[in-house]
Amino acid sequence: MKTIIAGGTVVTVRNDQPVVLENQTIVIQDGVIHSVGPTESGSEPQGAAGFRPRGRSEEGRDLNPDQDAPSPCHDAEIIDARNHLIVPGLINTHHHLYQSLTRGLIEVQNAELFDWLTVLYQKWRHLDRQAVKTAAMVSMGELLLSGCTTTNDHLYIFPQGSDARFESVLEAAETIGMRIHACRGSMSVGASGGGLPPDDCTQTEDEILTDCARVIEAYHNPDPYAMVRIDLAPCSPFSISPELLRDTQALAREKEVLLHTHAAETLDEEEYCLEKFGKRPIPLLHEYQWLGRDVYLAHCVHLDDADIDLLAETGTSVAHCPCSNMRLGSGIAPIARMLAKGVTVGIGVDGSSSNDGGNVLAEARQALLLQRVQSGATALSTAQAFRLATVGGADVFSRTKLGRIEPSMAADLTMFRMDDLAFAGAVAQDPLAALMLGHAPRADRVLVNGKTVVQDGRLVTVDEHQLARELNTIVRERFR
Numbered sequence: 001m002k003t004i005i006a007g008g009t010v011v012t013v014r015n016d017q018p019v020v021l022e023n024q025t026i027v028i029q030d031g032v033i034h035s036v037g038p039t040e041s042g043s044e045p046q047g048a049a050g051f052r053p054r055g056r057s058e059e060g061r062d063l064n065p066d067q068d069a070p071s072p073c074h075d076a077e078i079i080d081a082r083n084h085l086i087v088p089g090l091i092n093t094h095h096h097l098y099q100s101l102t103r104g105l106i107e108v109q110n111a112e113l114f115d116w117l118t119v120l121y122q123k124w125r126h127l128d129r130q131a132v133k134t135a136a137m138v139s140m141g142e143l144l145l146s147g148c149t150t151t152n153d154h155l156y157i158f159p160q161g162s163d164a165r166f167e168s169v170l171e172a173a174e175t176i177g178m179r180i181h182a183c184r185g186s187m188s189v190g191a192s193g194g195g196l197p198p199d200d201c202t203q204t205e206d207e208i209l210t211d212c213a214r215v216i217e218a219y220h221n222p223d224p225y226a227m228v229r230i231d232l233a234p235c236s237p238f239s240i241s242p243e244l245l246r247d248t249q250a251l252a253r254e255k256e257v258l259l260h261t262h263a264a265e266t267l268d269e270e271e272y273c274l275e276k277f278g279k280r281p282i283p284l285l286h287e288y289q290w291l292g293r294d295v296y297l298a299h300c301v302h303l304d305d306a307d308i309d310l311l312a313e314t315g316t317s318v319a320h321c322p323c324s325n326m327r328l329g330s331g332i333a334p335i336a337r338m339l340a341k342g343v344t345v346g347i348g349v350d351g352s353s354s355n356d357g358g359n360v361l362a363e364a365r366q367a368l369l370l371q372r373v374q375s376g377a378t379a380l381s382t383a384q385a386f387r388l389a390t391v392g393g394a395d396v397f398s399r400t401k402l403g404r405i406e407p408s409m410a411a412d413l414t415m416f417r418m419d420d421l422a423f424a425g426a427v428a429q430d431p432l433a434a435l436m437l438g439h440a441p442r443a444d445r446v447l448v449n450g451k452t453v454v455q456d457g458r459l460v461t462v463d464e465h466q467l468a469r470e471l472n473t474i475v476r477e478r479f480r
């Protein structure tokens, strides 16, 4: 299956810097970008026959249009992109997709993390398979419409007696057509053991580790273009034991999957760790071999210089969630300092109960603004914010084929209309600024793995209004 996207303005990262390339043609073959290059003058996007894009081959050499251009493309789908900005499919490195069930919940609109969690656990005890799947579809639908094509999901709550299953999220991702890093999360220390969650929202450590091994075996795909990867993700220091930390990392390393958890999100967490384990969160994780190139940590708000050095030295990545940190009053993560030290950072929207929306470009914009609140107008540039949402996220996930528009990359692409009012003026000045400083509109078209999943600003795989009504019904009946 071949697709040709013709005449668009591409914004992507090349040689570590964002570039804006006008009048580009992208050729996609079987879900992979085959070539990217200037549209040949005189070619008309609507004239499929004889349409010959120039560019680079997968090996990086220039394509000679007379010899190497794709053959006349009678069999190709042609997408006219002369009115579009095209960016790499955006990457979301931290989410709890089920939490659209409890967004906007009145009791916790003004709560900090521990109080927020304590109330929400009582709601999440009612999770079941249908609720998790419907909520996941809603959260992923929102992400796709914002131009995000790959998401994390951190599902860590499996209430006792519930039919909620890890598979609910995978089914949702397949139905809606999104690439996913699905974390098998866990909680093992309930209130009776000094933890935060109610006991009936936890599982035994044997149950957890057995199921972690099962889902890796059943669903993890190590292929560079995989649509599904499984990561292992104990929830947080206040809901698991050190033994589960130790055993989970051993299992992940045996199976060669990534590790993920929340870390250094609030000062309450820091106090809890000091009191219970005698160490702050990052040194605690270090003690349990939880730092490394195969680890990504959500939040990392309360870090000192030694913590940042440790993340940089070990290659540990960070999922930065500025809206959630602002919503819960958790603090400002020192992202500019982390980047200056060489820490890998991606963007996370976090769960829909602490954001309360899923828009990766908006989140990257918020990252830029929040760093500037803390450190002045030069703290984070549009180029850095764009990197966070694209190659930063790909690096967090150790995905070499995501986050860029160039030959051999996965065909995950987001197209925004340049004549949208939200871009007017800015797009004529600087398309990168239009994307990162303004409020980007809904994506007009989104491709994941070469397949169109958003067209004309609408999800093509599901009826989004029907989906919203289904979630509202579930929420009214059981989650408010």
Ligand SMILES: [Zn+2]
Binding pocket: 094, 095, 096, 154, 262, 298, 350, 351
């Ligand atoms: Zn989270």
